Amino acid sequence: MQNAESSAVLVAGWHRMGYRYINNNQSLMSKELENQIRKLHGMVGNAVTSGKYILFGAGSTQLLNAAVHALSLHHNASSPPTPVLASIPFYTLYKQQTDVFGSSNFKFEGDASLWMNNSDSNNTNLIEFVTSPNNPDGKLNKAVLQGPNAKAIYDRVYYWPHFTAIPASADEDIMLFSISKLTGHAGARFGWAVIKDETIYQRMTMYIGVNTMGVPREAQLRALKLINVVLQGRGREIFEFGYKTLSNRWENLSQTLSVSTRFSLQKIGDQYCRFFHKVRKPSPAYAWLRCEREEDKDCYAVLKAANIIGRRGGVFGAEDRYVRLSLLRSQDDFDLLLHRLNQLVLEEDKIKTMPIM
Amino acid sequence: MQNAESSAVLVAGWHRMGYRYINNNQSLMSKELENQIRKLHGMVGNAVTSGKYILFGAGSTQLLNAAVHALSLHHNASSPPTPVLASIPFYTLYKQQTDVFGSSNFKFEGDASLWMNNSDSNNTNLIEFVTSPNNPDGKLNKAVLQGPNAKAIYDRVYYWPHFTAIPASADEDIMLFSISKLTGHAGARFGWAVIKDETIYQRMTMYIGVNTMGVPREAQLRALKLINVVLQGRGREIFEFGYKTLSNRWENLSQTLSVSTRFSLQKIGDQYCRFFHKVRKPSPAYAWLRCEREEDKDCYAVLKAANIIGRRGGVFGAEDRYVRLSLLRSQDDFDLLLHRLNQLVLEEDKIKTMPIM
Structure with a gap:
């Protein structure tokens, strides 16, 4: 029995536990989970997902940098790195990630409000992290930088009815969510991005692919079960x-x-x-x-x-x-x-x- | 009952499914899994783990870049990026990752053998990926670059008895393994590094932390079950x-x-x-x-x-x-x-x- 189990493991691994979902166009993501995430946002009314792309990541953590990568990608090699900004107080990982990854394409420059009247801001792309509700102070922040070159990444991980009133369905171009803040299962390292623009979605997908080749199936299954529990009770x-x-x-x-x-x-x-x-x-x-x-x-x-x-x-x-x-x-x-x-x-x-x- | 389940999920999430293992010094890693990995290498005789650190990652994929990051970290900002090299033919991800992540600390420079007599090689750090057995050709490669500034990352994911003879227990400073090539469960995205140097281990740990805050518990549990099956039959x-x-x-x-x-x-x-x-x-x-x-x-x-x-x-x-x-x-x-x-x-x-x- 033990022997049979042992080679069955290898056969199962080779045939059915590969990188991709064969029933979802060889995607790295479960289609069923994507559908349930859309249902969840519809039921809670906290985010518009219709006509948008959904991408899974290792918590919101990995998606934060995937988004920065995507928004800074076509940066001209000869010009300075794209500034990454946030309103103070901000979630510490925004700075840590950009510092640790040491990319030549982007650089953390701190307080977004200092860039509001910056003369460069009409020429240079600016990336602004907007956490709403904010970590640490719970405020429903909005982007302070406006204009065609200001790109916002909305970290919406706390935008659930246990943490805040839901005044409206959020409809930003890039929004990040996680199971950690929805059900508390931080250890499952499962998050998702809701993305409007196809090019940005493709660049973020490329980043996640090259970084970790997607999210473990086991974490996807756990997230599916948890979201189904939330959906069953209509939340x-x-x-x-x-x-x-x-x-x-x-x-x-x-x-x-x-x-x-x-x-x-x-x-x-x-x-x-x-x-x-x-x-x-x-x-x-x-x-x-x-x-x-x-x-x-x-x-x-x-x-x-x-x-x-x-x-x-x-x-x-x-x-x-x-x-x-x-x-x-x-x-x-x-x-x-x-x-x-x-x-x-x-x-x-x-x-x-x-x-x- | 459904209601009870729903709030039980949240309570369980808050209390028991956080980022860290409370029974392993608040580590992101399961101590039991680490122990079984050491046992596995001892039983197979394919790698020396005694006195070395073990770090989990999302497959070998994430660990490859964590290692490059760690080896290039104290690079002087004013000098050119550390060359990342490999013998041809090499696994395509080595190039893809360094290209996509666009770091100012390292740069993929291709064929390692061209750097063997390079005059710079005595002054500049060099990072060499050594895949052994090699993907694609199965050869038991060794590092071609020698000397105090040549740092090798040994990708050992195919160094198991189904793919190759095991002539000796590998004992390199950085060795990478994955469940994908051991049992075929690529979808679990679970890999580990065996690391000799404490500083390199700490830098890689920092990278994994900031990148994804560790590996999902679900993937760790799956890896533990699979490795236990392998161990039970003595492989x-x-x-x-x-x-x-x-x-x-x-x-x-x-x-x-x-x-x-x-x-x-x-x-x-x-x-x-x-x-x-x-x-x-x-x-x-x-x-x-x-x-x-x-x-x-x-x-x-x-x-x-x-x-x-x-x-x-x-x-x-x-x-x-x-x-x-x-x-x-x-x-x-x-x-x-x-x-x-x-x-x-x-x-x-x-x-x-x-x-x-």
């Missing part, structure tokens, strides 16, 4: 659970910090959501905490001293007066975070009410 | 089946072409194999066919006219007088290939014996 239950959990956490956190003069949170308003058909409260994935005291320039260190581990503002291109706290951990982790923050806030009062020596 | 059955199949195919092909003056095959000799403990016949993954007639400069076209689809020599940096034929397809495909080649060879005789008009 209501998973998004309601997620929204309830995260909006409760946000409310508790806001209450805890409402009496503090030392720490402040980003402002997010209530907004009408077309998925829930009602006005809903904030439920961001992260808190973007600011240390308000002049001397608390290193907010990360202030929190760390109280055993609270965040991510320092500098990582997001911002001042270290800011820290990102994740609200996506387990309930135990969140309760501990709240408890420790509460202790810190209580100490503020102690100091205030202490008699002057 | 004998799967490798014997593979060797028998491929050596039979090679023998049939050789016989068919032995009467041809139009087509020739690469020469591969019998060799002692330390896995099978005996001298064994050739069993390569590919045939590297040469069209011998002066006028058959486009061998691909000659074969295509007879409905035989190969890959043209130019793709491997060689003359188009060569074509690579895959011997890894299903038995039906191989039988058809043999039949059509036989027809072509029979036509040679017809032409020879035709009366001159």
